[in-house]
Every structure is written in structure tokens, then in C-alpha cells.
Amino acid sequence: MATANHTRFKIVKCILLGVQGMEDAHAWLSIPFCSMFILALLGNGLLLFIVIKERSLHQPMFFFLAMLASSDLVLSTTTMPKTLSIFWFSDKEIAFEACVTQMFIIHFLFVAESAILLAMAYDRYVAICNPLQYSTLLTHSWIVKIGVAAAVRAFFLMAPVTFLLLRLPFCGPNVISHTFCEHIGIVRLACADITLNIWFGLTLILLTTGVDTIFIAISYVLILRTVFRLPSNDARAKALGTCGSHLCVILMFYVPAFFSIFVYRFAVNSIPRPVHILLANLFAIVPPMLNPIVYGVKNRQLRDRVALVFLPARK
Numbered sequence: 001m002a003t004a005n006h007t008r009f010k011i012v013k014c015i016l017l018g019v020q021g022m023e024d025a026h027a028w029l030s031i032p033f034c035s036m037f038i039l040a041l042l043g044n045g046l047l048l049f050i051v052i053k054e055r056s057l058h059q060p061m062f063f064f065l066a067m068l069a070s071s072d073l074v075l076s077t078t079t080m081p082k083t084l085s086i087f088w089f090s091d092k093e094i095a096f097e098a099c100v101t102q103m104f105i106i107h108f109l110f111v112a113e114s115a116i117l118l119a120m121a122y123d124r125y126v127a128i129c130n131p132l133q134y135s136t137l138l139t140h141s142w143i144v145k146i147g148v149a150a151a152v153r154a155f156f157l158m159a160p161v162t163f164l165l166l167r168l169p170f171c172g173p174n175v176i177s178h179t180f181c182e183h184i185g186i187v188r189l190a191c192a193d194i195t196l197n198i199w200f201g202l203t204l205i206l207l208t209t210g211v212d213t214i215f216i217a218i219s220y221v222l223i224l225r226t227v228f229r230l231p232s233n234d235a236r237a238k239a240l241g242t243c244g245s246h247l248c249v250i251l252m253f254y255v256p257a258f259f260s261i262f263v264y265r266f267a268v269n270s271i272p273r274p275v276h277i278l279l280a281n282l283f284a285i286v287p288p289m290l291n292p293i294v295y296g297v298k299n300r301q302l303r304d305r306v307a308l309v310f311l312p313a314r315k
Contacts, residue, residue: 018086030087037080043292044069060138072288079284083179099181114209115150121219256283
């Protein structure tokens with residue numbers, strides 16, 4: 001829906017098509033999406049409430065969990081309401097400025113959450129491999145600095161990406177084949193050469209989140225090396241189970257995100273559109289749903305706090 005006026009953005013509204021090629025199944029797709037969204041809201045909200053309320057949980061690991069839960073809450077509420085609106089009411093229009101804002105928030109949170117996952121991997125590395133130094137290496141002041149650094153890094157990554165996008169002339173089509181606004185999805189609407197946008201954005205992502213994944217992998221290799229040296233089979237099995245569940249969540253966060261990033265740039269016509277869109281949505285809703293379960297239910301201390309809050313008779 002392009003307008004004929006001469007404002008800076010000639011596109012006033014964008015059209016989000018949803019899962020293109022599966023329009024007849026939108027109502028059915030809304031069931032698992034809505035269910036996961038509700039679970040994400042309940043799980044992350046409960047985790048935040050417990051960590052804030054219980055002073056005994058004011059420890060580095062739980063502070064990182066609170067950061068992760070906050071990021072997941074914002075990510076899911078930024079993407080899922082519009083997605084469900086498309087599925088239920090065919091409400092496909094979104095203001096151009098709102099589309100750019102949604103894009104900024106999604107990619108900002110991706111970079112920030114990547115830093116949080118790296119900090120959590122480091123937390124587990126110190127706790128398992130250097131437990132005597134845990135209290136000196138991960139003080140409250142350092143945790144605050146890590147959280148601020150994650151947010152600042154994400155902002156200074158997305159600011160130039162967004163600036164380059166807004167400098168493009170938008171004067172043609174306004175249809176985005178997706179359920180939410182991604183960077184390249186908006187960039188491809190421009191009536192100009194977008195090579196710089198594609199490569200600049202990709203380079204920044206690889207230099208930040210790509211490096212994060214390398215350090216996370218190194219951390220877990222060192223953790224597993226230490227775990228296999230444990231004398232007790234029970235302790236080894238417990239540690240392996242915890243590390244395995246954490247790695248599954250990390251993979252569910254990075255794999256769909258990187259898949260979407262590379263497909264949108266290099267293989268947009270090679271992958272069936274429904275597959276691409278559904279996998280991109282996995283990044284937006286599955287990790288926020290799973291994180292409270294994996295990081296919360298697996299932690300006995302957190303489970304006990306939840307039981308004490310909601311089942312006070314057991315005190």
C-alpha cells in the first residue's frame with residue numbers, strides 16, 4: 001500500500017502475509033503458537049517473580065536467569081500478538097515505523113540474549129571447573145556490568161543497521177512474506193541497491209553472536225571434560241543431564257535464528273517459504289517457552305522456592 005505523498009517514507013504500511021502457502025491452516029497453526037505463547041508468559045513471569053521475591057535466590061546464576069526471562073518475555077510479546085492477530089483476524093497491516101521498531105527490538109534481543117547465554121555458560125564453567133573462585137569472579141557488581149554490557153553492545157550493533165535501513169528509499173511494494181518484521185524482509189522492499197545492508201548486517205552478526213557461540217562451545221567442552229573426570233557416576237550423570245538440556249535450549253535459540261539470517265540473504269528462493277517462516281518463528285517462541293522449564297525445573301533450589309511460595313503448608 002504505497003502512498004503518493006512525498007514524506008520520507010513513502011510506504012505508510014507494510015503487509016505481513018503470515019505463513020505464505022499455508023493461509024488455510026492459519027487457524028490450526030494458531031493453536032500451538034498461542035499455547036506456547038501462554039506457557040512462555042507464565043513460565044518466565046513466574047521465574048522472574050520467584051527470583052525477585054526470594055532473597056535466597058539472589059545469586060549469580062539466578063540473576064542471569066532473570067535477565068534471560070526478561071528478554072524472553074519482551075521477545076515473545078513483541079512477535080506473538082501480531083502473529084496471532086494475522087492467524088485469527090487476517091490483520092496483516094502494520095505501520096512502517098512500527099515494523100522497523102519491531103525489527104529493532106527482535107534483533108536487539110537476539111544479540112543481548114546471546115550475550116546472556118554466553119555469561120550463563122561462563123557461570124557454569126566457573127561453578128564446575130573453578131568452584132573455589134566462584135564468589136570472587138562473579139560478584140554482584142560484575143553481574144550488573146555484564147547485563148549493561150549486553151544491552152549496550154546490542155544497541156550499538158542495531159543502531160547503524162537501523163540507520164542504514166532508514167536511509168534507503170522505499171517507493172515500491174510493501175508486502176513482507178512473514179509473520180513479523182525481519183531486517184532483510186524490510187530491506188528487500190527498498191528500491192535501491194541493498195548490498196551494503198546485507199553484508200554489513202551479516203558481518204556484525206557474525207562478529208558478535210557468531211563469536212558468542214564459539215566461546216559457549218569452548219565453555220561446554222571444558223565443562224564436559226571436567227564432568228567426565230568426576231569420580232561419582234551419579235554426579236557425572238546429573239551434570240551431563242543438566243549440560244545436555246542446556247545445550248538443547250542453546251541450539252534451539254541459535255539454529256533457527258542463523259538459519260533465517262542466512263536463508264533470507266543467500267537462499268530465499270531455495271527453501272520452501274512455509275519452512276523458512278515456521279523455523280524463524282521457532283526462534284521467537286520456542287526458547288522463551290523452554291527456558292523456564294529447562295533452567296527452572298532442572299534446578300532443585302528454584303523448584304523448592306516455587307513450592308514454598310505456592311504450597312506454604314509444606315514449610
